[in-house]
Amino acid sequence: MTYQVIIPAAGLGKRMQAGKNKLLLEINDIPVLVHTLRVFEEDEACSGIILAIHPQDEREISALLKKYLISKVLSLVPGGDERQHSIYNALKTVKTDGIILVHDAARPFIRKDHIHRLTQKAEETGAAIMGVPAKDTMKKVINGVVMETVERSSLWAVQTPQAFRVSLLKKAYKTAEKDKFLGTDDASLVEQLDHPVSIVEGDYDNIKLTTPEDLYFAEAIIKKREKEFY
Numbered sequence: 001m002t003y004q005v006i007i008p009a010a011g012l013g014k015r016m017q018a019g020k021n022k023l024l025l026e027i028n029d030i031p032v033l034v035h036t037l038r039v040f041e042e043d044e045a046c047s048g049i050i051l052a053i054h055p056q057d058e059r060e061i062s063a064l065l066k067k068y069l070i071s072k073v074l075s076l077v078p079g080g081d082e083r084q085h086s087i088y089n090a091l092k093t094v095k096t097d098g099i100i101l102v103h104d105a106a107r108p109f110i111r112k113d114h115i116h117r118l119t120q121k122a123e124e125t126g127a128a129i130m131g132v133p134a135k136d137t138m139k140k141v142i143n144g145v146v147m148e149t150v151e152r153s154s155l156w157a158v159q160t161p162q163a164f165r166v167s168l169l170k171k172a173y174k175t176a177e178k179d180k181f182l183g184t185d186d187a188s189l190v191e192q193l194d195h196p197v198s199i200v201e202g203d204y205d206n207i208k209l210t211t212p213e214d215l216y217f218a219e220a221i222i223k224k225r226e227k228e229f230y
């Protein structure tokens, strides 16, 4: 079953402290954004990519799409002040129904087989997200004081892609806009509709490149993946 994917790539990358869009940093001499785009370009089930970008990056990103033969990008839409706004700008351009994915450009290590398991689940339930069981103990802290230790057995570290029936995601975003609700992921907007969201177990390699040390992890993941193919 085919899907389209919204890839938000319009952030400022403040926590990466790179002085430029972290998605234009290179891993193994290839920009992070290109690593991510290639997964979907090479997935026969992906029928199109809608890329939300910062207008200042348009010339450089357009040149990268040409250089790396990324042909599935249907449109470049302007990002917004928040991740949610960038995604909504992209979602408004989606005219098809069916399944839409949202995947952070900052997560270059998503695997095709995990994407397919996710889209299958979203086809069945209307909403499904990628994640892994939490490994660390999580505590609720206020003003430096531990308030509560959260029971770990039911905790998951949520990732992207997140997959939805297009009509459901559009309803969730419209409702969030009306209610002025801002979530840190797309599923939280769907949860506001009391719609169940399923989770599909991915792997711990699917990291989001957020802070400088994530670049070291990324180099290690690439080296590991190179060995997988020999």
Ligand SMILES: Nc1ccn([C@@H]2O[C@H](COP(=O)(O)OP(=O)(O)OP(=O)(O)O)[C@@H](O)[C@H]2O)c(=O)n1
Pocket: 007, 008, 009, 010, 011, 012, 013, 014, 015, 016, 023, 052, 079, 080, 081, 082, 083, 084, 086, 087, 104, 105, 106, 107, 208, 209, 210
């Ligand atoms: N206004 C925004 C904010 C984020 N993103 C994208 O959403 C993904 C996840 O966001 P995050 O990792 O937090 O990126 P930044 O917001 O750039 O990071 P920071 O918070 O450190 O500035 C990234 O691919 C980022 O480019 C976006 O498209 N528009």
Ligand SMILES: C[C@](O)(CO)[C@H](O)COP(=O)(O)O
Pocket: 083, 104, 157, 158, 159, 160, 184, 185, 186, 208
């Ligand atoms: C959507 C997400 O990647 C799920 O873990 C995460 O919430 C994005 O957070 P960010 O601060 O916008 O990177």
